Every structure is written in structure tokens, then in C-alpha cells.
Amino acid sequence: MQHLYEYIRQFADVTQEEFAEMAKHLETVHCDKKHILTSKGQIEKYLYIINKGLVRKFFYKNKTEIITQIAKENDMVCSSVSFLSQKPSDYVVETLEPCTLFALSYENLQKMYSWGHHMNRLGRLITLDWLLQKETWEHDRLRHQPRERFIRFMNENSELVQRVQQKHLASYLNMKPETFSRYKHLLRGH
Amino acid sequence: MNEQILYKHYLETVHAYFKRFIDMSAEEFNMIAPYFEIRKFGKKTKVLKTGETDGYFNIIMKGLARKYLLVNKKEITIQLSTEGHMIHSEISFNLQKPSDCVIEAIEPVTFLSMSYHNIQMIYEKFPNTEKLGRMIITEMFIKKDQRDFKQLNTTTRERFLDYMHNHPDMLQRVPQKYLASYLNIKPETFSRLKHLLRPKRSAG
Numbered sequence: 001m002q003h004l005y006e007y008i009r010q011f012a013d014v015t016q017e018e019f020a021e022m023a024k025h026l027e028t029v030h031c032d033k034k035h036i037l038t039s040k041g042q043i044e045k046y047l048y049i050i051n052k053g054l055v056r057k058f059f060y061k062n063k064t065e066i067i068t069q070i071a072k073e074n075d076m077v078c079s080s081v082s083f084l085s086q087k088p089s090d091y092v093v094e095t096l097e098p099c100t101l102f103a104l105s106y107e108n109l110q111k112m113y114s115w116g117h118h119m120n121r122l123g124r125l126i127t128l129d130w131l132l133q134k135e136t137w138e139h140d141r142l143r144h145q146p147r148e149r150f151i152r153f154m155n156e157n158s159e160l161v162q163r164v165q166q167k168h169l170a171s172y173l174n175m176k177p178e179t180f181s182r183y184k185h186l187l188r189g190h
Numbered sequence: 191m192n193e194q195i196l197y198k199h200y201l202e203t204v205h206a207y208f209k210r211f212i213d214m215s216a217e218e219f220n221m222i223a224p225y226f227e228i229r230k231f232g233k234k235t236k237v238l239k240t241g242e243t244d245g246y247f248n249i250i251m252k253g254l255a256r257k258y259l260l261v262n263k264k265e266i267t268i269q270l271s272t273e274g275h276m277i278h279s280e281i282s283f284n285l286q287k288p289s290d291c292v293i294e295a296i297e298p299v300t301f302l303s304m305s306y307h308n309i310q311m312i313y314e315k316f317p318n319t320e321k322l323g324r325m326i327i328t329e330m331f332i333k334k335d336q337r338d339f340k341q342l343n344t345t346t347r348e349r350f351l352d353y354m355h356n357h358p359d360m361l362q363r364v365p366q367k368y369l370a371s372y373l374n375i376k377p378e379t380f381s382r383l384k385h386l387l388r389p390k391r392s393a394g
Contacts (some may be wrong), residue, residue, distance in 0.1 A: 059339070059342075059343065061342065061343050066342055066343070068338075068342075080331070080335065081331075081332050081335045081336065084328050084331065084332055085332055090339055090343075113321070113324075117317035117318065117320045117321070118320075120320035120321040120323075120324050121313070121317075121320045121324075123324045124320055124323045124324035124327055127324060127327045127328050127331055128284060128327050130331055131280060131327060131330055131331045131334065132280060132281055132284060132285070134331070134334055134335065134338070135280050135281055135334070136281060138268070138338065139259060139268075139281075139290060139291070142259055142261060142266050142268070143259060143261050143290075174342075
């Protein structure tokens with residue numbers, strides 16, 4: 001929880017007492033690996049903050065799974081558009097490892113917003129952070145060749161490389177598993 | 191219409207847009223309204239260049255603008271916007287750092303703009319705008335995610351037809367190469383797909 005407090009304080013002044021009040025609105029969820037948190041067509045009820053474990057978000061293109069997020073400890077994950085709009089989800093959210101999650105329900109979030117302006121400010125700045133991350137990801141994808149993206153990702157996410165199956169990493173980087181394997185030789189030490 | 195009437199009309203449009211998200215009386219809106227500025231740019235003018243820090247949040251009142259990235263001397267169009275829509279460099283504006291993209295007027299454009307400084311001031315001075323800001327950003331996030339999803343989940347043909355159906359005037363207003371780039375379709379393929387738009391002749 002301390003990490004979550006630090007995260008929130010990047011965006012707005014929140015006292016320990018206020019944070020304690022916010023924390024009361026989080027539910028702790030334990031689940032196994034390969035547990036479906038949200039299925040396609042379902043309305044996303046929760047925003048999850050990962051305390052322990054890994055979660056992926058994907059959609060089906062015909063029968064192929066396309067992964068758009070791999071979230072680890074302290075990351076937030078949910079079918080975000082469905083959560084924000086309360087419309088059926090295009091995505092599936094599934095655990096990759098056994099997980100402990102803090103879950104904030106849509107109702108509880110709305111309740112927090114009713115506490116006042118500074119909760120709305122916090123919500124505004126966190127949503128903005130999501131938007132900017134999305135924008136940055138898109139620019140990187142357009143600006144860099146697959147090979148370059150691969151090297152950057154592997155260097156910056158060495159921990160995920162150990163924990164996530166290659167086929168999932170390849171899907172997340174929008175490349176064929178064969179291409180992914182071929183690029184791996186680029187990483188070997190000289 | 192003279193300028194003054196047009197300006198008033200623009201502000202009314204923005205007030206109506208805000209009211210979709212929060213209750214805001216005419217009195218409340220009138221306190222914010224003076225912070226909007228009218229900015230005009232000629233055809234093909236760069237509103238924002240790479241390396242400049244974007245100081246303005248713009249709502250298009252008239253005209254058409256695009257946003258693009260320059261990658262190995264090639265322009266990749268990432269946004270095409272017309273009347274009633276917003277355009278700015280999200281990253282540069284919000285983080286107040288040099289832009290990695292260019293905003294350019296395709297037609298002469300008139301923006302109703304608010305500076306970064308004034309927006310921050312308004313959030314401080316009128317705290318109920320926090321909710322408005324949150325909801326506008328939420329809508330921007332949803333639209334962006336839906337566009338990303340479409341780019342990944344549709345065929346070239348579907349993307350083409352879907353866009354042309356929803357934006358029938360764009361083929362006349364925007365050079366084809368920009369449309370093709372925006373839809374991530376090769377220019378040759380784009381030309382070929384255009385035959386799908388011709389009305390089918392009835393038999394007989």
C-alpha cells in the first residue's frame with residue numbers, strides 16, 4: 001500500500017488519513033494463474049492495482065490473441081475503456097501468475113469523486129497519465145523499427161522477460177514468434 | 191457573419207460541449223470565457239513545429255488540421271481534425287516539453303485556444319472545472335483507445351469503408367496521401383479501394 005500512496009502523491013497532495021480512507025474502498029483479491037478477471041462482452045467493474053503477480057490484457061483478432069498490456073507489481077490494469085464508459089469490454093483481462101490484487105470498483109470510485117474537487121483532480125491527472133502513456137507507446141511504435149523496439153523493450157524490462165512466455169511478449173511487441181526468436185541472438189553478450 | 195457574432199457563436203458551442211459533462215451556468219461559463227483566444231492560421235502553416243513546446247489547447251472552429259510525426263523524412267499522419275474537435279500535442283502540452291510531432295493547417299483554420307498557463311490558473315481558481323477536465327480527458331482516452339483497437343483489429347478494407355462512411359466529406363477536403371497515412375493504408379491500395387465508394391448502378 002505504501003507504494004500506491006507514493007504513486008498517488010506524484011499527482012496530488014493526499015494526507016495519510018485521506019489515503020487510509022481511500023484504502024478502505026479497495027477490496028483485496030487473491031486468484032490463481034490463468035484466472036479471467038474480465039471477459040469479452042462483460043462490463044468492467046474493477047480497476048486493479050497489482051500487489052503481487054502478472055496480468056495481461058488482450059483481444060481476439062479472429063482467433064489470434066493480441067496482447068495490448070502486460071502489467072506487473074504496482075501497475076494498474078483493467079479493461080480501461082469498458083471501466084470508464086461502463087460499456088461491454090472488447091478485451092479480456094487474465095492473470096499470468098497467481099495474483100494478489102487491490103480492486104477499486106466503479107461505484108467506489110464514483111463515491112470518491114463525490115468527496116470533492118481534489119479527488120477529481122487526482123482522477124484527472126491519473127487519467128491524463130494513462131492517455132500520455134498510450135500516446136508515447138503509439139509514437140514509439142511508429143517511430144522505431146521492430147528490431148529497435150525489441151532491443152529497447154528487452155533492455156528496459158529484463159524482469160518481464162524472465163517471467164513471461166515468449167509468445168506473449170512477441171504478441172505484445174506486435175511481432176511473429178519466429179521474428180522474436182530470431183531477434184534474441186541480438187541480446188547475447190559479445 | 192461578422193467576427194463578433196461568430197466569436198459569440200463559437201463560445202456558445204464550447205459552453206454546450208462543457209454542459210455535456212457538468213452543470214455549468216452561463217454566469218460560470220462567462221467567468222472562463224475571457225481566457226479563450228481566437229487564433230488563425232493560413233493553409234499549410236505549421237501551428238506547432240518539432241522541438242517547440244505546445245503552449246495551447248485548441249478547439250477547431252473552422253477549417254481542418256492534421257498532426258504528424260516525421261520518421262526518416264516520412265510524414266506519418268496521426269490525427270485529422272475538423273470543426274468541433276480538439277487538436278494539440280498531448281505530450282508536449284501536458285508535460286510542457288518539446289514536441290515530437292508537427293501540427294499543420296490543411297485548410298485555413300480558426301482555433302478557439304486556451305494557453306497552458308490559463309488552463310492551470312482556471313483549475314486553481316474554479317475547482318469545479320477539475321471534474322470537467324477529468325471527463326474531457328476520459329473521453330479523449332476512450333477515443334484514442336478505440337482508434338488503436340480499430341487499427342489493430344480491422345482489415346484495410348474495413349478501416350477504409352468505416353472511415354469514409356463516418357467522414358464522407360474528408361475525401362474532398364484532405365489530400366489522399368494524408369488519409370492513406372492516417373488509416374495506415376498504402377497509397378496504391380487507397381486508390382484501388384476508392385471504387386468501393388461509387389454508387390452501384392442498378393441492373394436493367
